[in-house]
Amino acid sequence: MAKTWYPVVDYLKCTECGTCILKCPHGVYDTAKAPLPVVKTPEACNDHCHGCGNRCPAGAITYVGDDTGWTPTNGVKETESSCCSCGYNNDVTDKKAVVEYLYLDLQTCDRCIGTDNVLDEVMTILTPSLKIAGYGVEYNKIEMETLELAERYQFLSSPTIRVNGRDICTSVKENSCGCCSEISGTDVDCRVFEYNGEAYEVPPKEMLAGAILRAVFGQSEDECSYGAYELPDNLKTFFEGKKNKSECSCGGNCR
Numbered sequence: 001m002a003k004t005w006y007p008v009v010d011y012l013k014c015t016e017c018g019t020c021i022l023k024c025p026h027g028v029y030d031t032a033k034a035p036l037p038v039v040k041t042p043e044a045c046n047d048h049c050h051g052c053g054n055r056c057p058a059g060a061i062t063y064v065g066d067d068t069g070w071t072p073t074n075g076v077k078e079t080e081s082s083c084c085s086c087g088y089n090n091d092v093t094d095k096k097a098v099v100e101y102l103y104l105d106l107q108t109c110d111r112c113i114g115t116d117n118v119l120d121e122v123m124t125i126l127t128p129s130l131k132i133a134g135y136g137v138e139y140n141k142i143e144m145e146t147l148e149l150a151e152r153y154q155f156l157s158s159p160t161i162r163v164n165g166r167d168i169c170t171s172v173k174e175n176s177c178g179c180c181s182e183i184s185g186t187d188v189d190c191r192v193f194e195y196n197g198e199a200y201e202v203p204p205k206e207m208l209a210g211a212i213l214r215a216v217f218g219q220s221e222d223e224c225s226y227g228a229y230e231l232p233d234n235l236k237t238f239f240e241g242k243k244n245k246s247e248c249s250c251g252g253n254c255r
Helices: 019-023 051-055 110-132 147-152 178-184 205-216 233-247
Strands: 006-009 061-064 095-103 135-143 160-163 174-176 189-191 193-195 198-200
Touching: 019 051, 019 110, 051 061, 095 110, 095 205, 110 135, 110 178, 110 189, 110 205, 147 233, 160 205, 178 233
Parallel strands: 095 135
Antiparallel strands: 006 061, 095 160, 174 189, 193 198
């Protein structure tokens, strides 16, 4: 790894597209600051690697120690030389970023609807850069309509966001959800998202973007370990209440 070679970002030119962060396989950039490119570990860069510079669409990256005559390509050329000098090819097509959004309701529940809107925005921003970096991107939304479906997906809390099968949250935190309680006619708790010491019923955009990028690149801080799966009592209550309410002679208007 290099000691006198590393990228320098011209923030007056940078458009914060995140391509350089997605391109680099060596952890030079701070993924927690994505899409803002912050060089966190300059010594991790490979000597004479122009990988991120060759992909920068704004021509905002140069290199300390560069005496090769290389100039920024503004993302126009994507040849074999665009790959890292270590031989790592970040364009292989078998790389996947599968994002799944699992939820109870998108008609009534404020936090499911709000999280859905934020996640849509984040995926709109991240997907082009992930594809440039050679990732096949899948984005699926799955409504947990029945208890059986929830068990099949090993659903723990609503809403849930998974990347490549892994929950982006390392633990389940919940509070009372008036909307889902109204849907089921029972007292139901739904997920809250913890970020920077605060709890959010609808997660901030920067939280989701950072969590998805860390999950894609295998840099999540903690392992998710919930033990052997069993549908939580809270969700059993929701599905039973929803079923009972739909079968009620009042037409489902009772509580």
